[in-house]
Amino acid sequence: MKNLSILLLLSSMMSLSAHAAQDFSDVKVAATQVVGDVYMLEGAGGNIGVLATDKGLLLVDDQFEPLAEKIEAAMKEIKVQPLKYVVNTHYHGDHTGANAYFADHAPIFAHENVRKRVAQDNKKTGAHLPVVTYKDGVKIYLGNEVIELMHLPSGHTDGDTVVYFSKHKVLHMGDLFFEGRFPYIDITHGGSVKGYLENIKKIRKSYAQDIKIIPGHGKLTDMIGLQSFIDMITYSIDLVETALAEGKTEEEILTAGIGEQYESWGWQFINEERWLKTLVADLGK
Numbered sequence: 602m603k604n605l606s607i608l609l610l611l612s613s614m615m616s617l618s619a620h621a622a623q624d625f626s627d628v629k630v631a632a633t634q635v636v637g638d639v640y641m642l643e644g645a646g647g648n649i650g651v652l653a654t655d656k657g658l659l660l661v662d663d664q665f666e667p668l669a670e671k672i673e674a675a676m677k678e679i680k681v682q683p684l685k686y687v688v689n690t691h692y693h694g695d696h697t698g699a700n701a702y703f704a705d706h707a708p709i710f711a712h713e714n715v716r717k718r719v720a721q722d723n724k725k726t727g728a729h730l731p732v733v734t735y736k737d738g739v740k741i742y743l744g745n746e747v748i749e750l751m752h753l754p755s756g757h758t759d760g761d762t763v764v765y766f767s768k769h770k771v772l773h774m775g776d777l778f779f780e781g782r783f784p785y786i787d788i789t790h791g792g793s794v795k796g797y798l799e800n801i802k803k804i805r806k807s808y809a810q811d812i813k814i815i816p817g818h819g820k821l822t823d824m825i826g827l828q829s830f831i832d833m834i835t836y837s838i839d840l841v842e843t844a845l846a847e848g849k850t851e852e853e854i855l856t857a858g859i860g861e862q863y864e865s866w867g868w869q870f871i872n873e874e875r876w877l878k879t880l881v882a883d884l885g886k
Contacts, residue, residue, distance in 0.1 A: 625667040630675040635813050635821060638746070639771045642675050644668050646695030647817045650773040651676055652766060654744030657685035660703060661764050661773045661815075662696040669702035686710060686741055688750060689731055690775025690817065691758045692718035693787075697729070704728035710739065712752045714760030718790060738762070753777065756800040757784070757817075759791020763804060772808055773815040777801055780819025780826055782868045783876035784834070786883070794883040798834050805831060833863050841880040851881045 623645075630644040632651070642649035645668060650661030658676055663669065676684070687703050689711035690696055697719055700709055711731035719725050733739075738751040749765040757776040764773040776785065777800055786792045810824050837859065844854045858864065859873050867873040 623665075625665060628668060628671065630668060630671040632675050632679055633821060635771050635815065636769045638680075638744070639766050639769045639813075640679055641815045641821055642672060644671065646698070647690075647693070647776065648773075648815050648819075650764060650766075650771075650815050651679060652743060652746055652748065652769075653680035653682065654746065655680075655682065656744040657682050659686045659688070659741065659743055659748060660684060660707075661688045662690055662775065663687065663699035663703055664695055665698035666702060669699035672699060673702075683707075685743060686748075688741075688748075688762065688764055689715050689719075690762050690764065690773065691715060691760050692723060692790075693758070693776065694723055696775065696817070697723070697725075700725075700730070701728040704732070708732050710735070710741070710750065712736075712760040712762050714758070714791065715762075718758070718760060722790065753800040753803065755791055755793040755796035756786075757792050757797060758787045761800070765808065770809055770812045771815065772804070772812050774801075774804065774817060774827075776817035777804070778814065778816035778819075778827060778830060779871075780816040780822050780830065781866065782819060783866050783871040783873070784830075785871050786879055788879065788883045794834075794838060794880055798831070798838060801827065801831055801834070833866060836860075836863065837876070837880055838884065841877065841884050845881070845885050851878065851885075854881060 628645045630642055633641045635641055638653050640651040644664055646664040647662050652659040684706040687707050687709040692715045709731040710733045713734040716731045716734050719730055741748040747767045749767055750762050753761050761777055786794055786797050805827055814822050855877055
């Protein structure tokens with residue numbers, strides 16, 4: 602299991618390195634209005650949330666550094682107001698890559714472990730680092746909105762934050778939600794398969810059932826979409842735990858597969874094989 606964890610880490614690092622070298626010149630950053638003053642921006646990497654008020658803007662995640670000016674331009678098309686705050690939902694480079702650019706305009710908020718991991722794991726310094734950190738959460742007041750930041754431990758990473766626009770009833774879940782696809786659970790950096798499931802179940806119970814949800818990856822959705830995601834992860838854990846209890850090897854589990862019901866959830870970064878290997882590595886400890 603230890604060797605597999607190392608392989609998963611190396612794979613994720615290679616993926617981030619590939620993104621760093623990627624040509625972003627053809628990437629378009631498109632805005633979708635979610636509700637009222639809340640928007641979702643899509644480009645490359647994690648979905649971005651924007652609150653656009655007459656008192657200024659708040660940005661949730663900022664994708665990759667080469668896209669910073671495109672992100673800024675998309676924000677100006679929504680509303681020409683100064684950027685007041687930036688929030689990082691976790692430390693991964695496709696959510697924090699443009700931190701240094703936007704740090705010139707506004708302070709960056711994040712869980713305390715995000716600052717540590719951006720420095721230690723992403724090897725970034727200075728303006729790349731969040732400057733306001735918290736242990737459990739914090740509220741930001743902007744215009745007429747109250748933005749609630751809540752940390753959830755040991756899920757996607759050890760520094761996950763969900764961001765709730767309380768008056769608009771919109772939740773940005775960062776990478777605690779991969780809509781319609783297998784999640785990347787960073788078990789080498791504080792993530793946990795069972796912790797991930799526990800966190801998203803908590804979210805399902807903690808917020809109003811008619812909210813809109815911006816996932817870290819995938820299309821805009823709601824509590825029905827989140828429940829489908831919960832069902833998939835619950836099924837996957839039960840499948841692999843049962844197989845491990847029966848003494849089956851990783852090879853046998855991979856050969857049997859995830860089952861017809863969820864085989865379509867594989868995608869470029871986390872295909873069926875990698876999802877099953879993550880489950881085996883974490884549940885088989």
